[in-house]
Amino acid sequence: MHALDIDALRHPSIIFVTARRDSLLLGCAAIKELDSSHAEIKSMRTTAVARGTGVGRALLTHLINVARNRGYTRLSLETGTQTYFEPARALYRTAGFIPTGPFDSYTVDPNSAYFTLRL
Numbered sequence: 001m002h003a004l005d006i007d008a009l010r011h012p013s014i015i016f017v018t019a020r021r022d023s024l025l026l027g028c029a030a031i032k033e034l035d036s037s038h039a040e041i042k043s044m045r046t047t048a049v050a051r052g053t054g055v056g057r058a059l060l061t062h063l064i065n066v067a068r069n070r071g072y073t074r075l076s077l078e079t080g081t082q083t084y085f086e087p088a089r090a091l092y093r094t095a096g097f098i099p100t101g102p103f104d105s106y107t108v109d110p111n112s113a114y115f116t117l118r119l
Contacts, residue, residue: 009043015066019046019055026050029059031066031075034104039067041077044088056088060095068119076103076116089113 009016009030019027027046031039041063046056067075077092079085097115102108 014042016043017059017062017066019050019059024049026053026055027059029063031063033070033072034076037072038074038076038103039070039072040104041075044077051087056091057095060091064095064117064119073119074116075119076100076114078102078106078112078114081111081113085113089115 008014011032013033014030016030017028018025025047027044027050029044030042032042033039041060044056044059044063046059050056064075075097077097079088079092092115095117097117100114100116102112102114103116106112106114
């Protein structure tokens with residue numbers, strides 16, 4: 001499990017965003033700067049109510065735009081390999097992310113799938 005806890009989400013290298021309808025929280029996501037040209041999508045989640053409604057795609061599109069606006073040339077992520085994560089992996093693939101190997105401090109792990117997008 002590579003999710004960030006609340007203290008880590010407060011670090012200056014993190015951009016944390018939420019998706020809401022009125023006051024109802026529908027999802028959240030974060031970008032972590034790895035270096036001046038490379039960032040990682042962290043802690044992307046949607047609520048059960050929001051799944052299948054486009055909230056995840058909207059969050060991902062927003063994060064990609066934030067990364068481009070910050071001047072990153074590469075955006076990477078780690079997600080699970082279990083069947084439960086297949087919708088997330090499909091979302092990343094349709095957004096142009098391609099499978100890659102471990103990056104930053106990650107290592108080969110049968111429970112992790114790694115993706116990257118050139119911006």
